[in-house]
Amino acid sequence: EHLTNMIAAGEVVERPAGIVKECVENSIDAGATVIEVEVYQGGIERIVITDDGCGMDHEDAHLAFMRHATSKMHSEEELFNIQTMGFRGEALPSIASVAQVELQTSNGEEGTLLRYNYGSLDVDETCNCPRGTKLDVSGLFVKTPARFKHLKSISYEFSVIADLMNKMALSHPQIRFQLSHEGRVVFQTSGNGNIQEILYQMYGKEVAQNAIPFEGNNEDFHIHGYAIQPKINRATKYFMFLTLNTRLIRSVAIQKAILDAYSDYMPPNRFPIVVLQMDSDTQLVDVNVHPNKWEVRLSKQGEMLDLIKTTIQDALNASLK
Numbered sequence: 001e002h003l004t005n006m007i008a009a010g011e012v013v014e015r016p017a018g019i020v021k022e023c024v025e026n027s028i029d030a031g032a033t034v035i036e037v038e039v040y041q042g043g044i045e046r047i048v049i050t051d052d053g054c055g056m057d058h059e060d061a062h063l064a065f066m067r068h069a070t071s072k073m074h075s076e077e078e079l080f081n082i083q084t085m086g087f088r089g090e091a092l093p094s095i096a097s098v099a100q101v102e103l104q105t106s107n108g109e110e111g112t113l114l115r116y117n118y119g120s121l122d123v124d125e126t127c128n129c130p131r132g133t134k135l136d137v138s139g140l141f142v143k144t145p146a147r148f149k150h151l152k153s154i155s156y157e158f159s160v161i162a163d164l165m166n167k168m169a170l171s172h173p174q175i176r177f178q179l180s181h182e183g184r185v186v187f188q189t190s191g192n193g194n195i196q197e198i199l200y201q202m203y204g205k206e207v208a209q210n211a212i213p214f215e216g217n218n219e220d221f222h223i224h225g226y227a228i229q230p231k232i233n234r235a236t237k238y239f240m241f242l243t244l245n246t247r248l249i250r251s252v253a254i255q256k257a258i259l260d261a262y263s264d265y266m267p268p269n270r271f272p273i274v275v276l277q278m279d280s281d282t283q284l285v286d287v288n289v290h291p292n293k294w295e296v297r298l299s300k301q302g303e304m305l306d307l308i309k310t311t312i313q314d315a316l317n318a319s320l321k
């Protein structure tokens, strides 16, 4: 069991940002409206994630650390109809196998405090805490030196976390996010749903003011988002924020469709910034491709790519006339 958890940890938590991703996704699934992430030493020393979500009772808190004990899926059919960020039930046991983890959680009644020390449960108490969940993860990979060795510099590890938090905020603009490093707040959103406001924080006024809204539909898909005016963008590489049914995804094919849409307008050495939110019937999506859930398989991908390309192209056309 401990060994299986450690193997899974290699797939889910390669680096501190992997822990942040899994825990923030859990907070989102718990219906949080405020999610705070505190990071020390790029997350290598310590990561604290606090949310105001539904929390857990004592029994659920224990179950959360059991392998494949997800509360989010109950049948085989649901695997092809996934509505939540998590569904594999391996993040918490994996993290607890390679770090020191303290969980404080309450569903509004008596709270629970659990402390795991590299896989073993050391503390199990009741506690006084507000409704929600706080997860404190420290000493990552200290007992697994081969993994520890693969961590990069503090500034690199932190930059991956910051990038992820930007994406999380863009994909869930109605949640209030806060990220701090060494006790200093470095990123904060209001949770008022305004994507342009988040772009302003990330890239400044010019980018935010030149964000062209777009929206498109076909029989199976609905897409919407913002494409930044090509001439404005001073990015040194492209920034494409892709979500499918609010899940952050990576897709080379979709990136290419966006580059195609921009191709007539892109001055040399300029790169698109695009926020693209895609919605589809969950039955058309298979998110169970890799444990880290970044990749998805989409039925009718060709249709989606056409829709993306033409919608963004039309929006750029209209705004540049």
Ligand code: ADP
Binding pocket: 022, 026, 027, 030, 051, 053, 054, 055, 056, 060, 063, 064, 065, 069, 070, 071, 072, 085, 086, 087, 088, 089, 090, 091, 092, 093, 132, 133
């Ligand atoms: P999964 O998200 O795939 O279900 P995890 O290992 O990430 O698996 O979490 C295990 C379970 O712990 C979840 O199904 C959920 O019931 C519970 N849980 C984890 N984090 C939270 C949280 N922040 N708030 C409420 N419940 C949580």
Ligand code: MG
Binding pocket: 022, 025, 026, 085, 086, 087, 089, 091
């Ligand atoms: Mg999860």
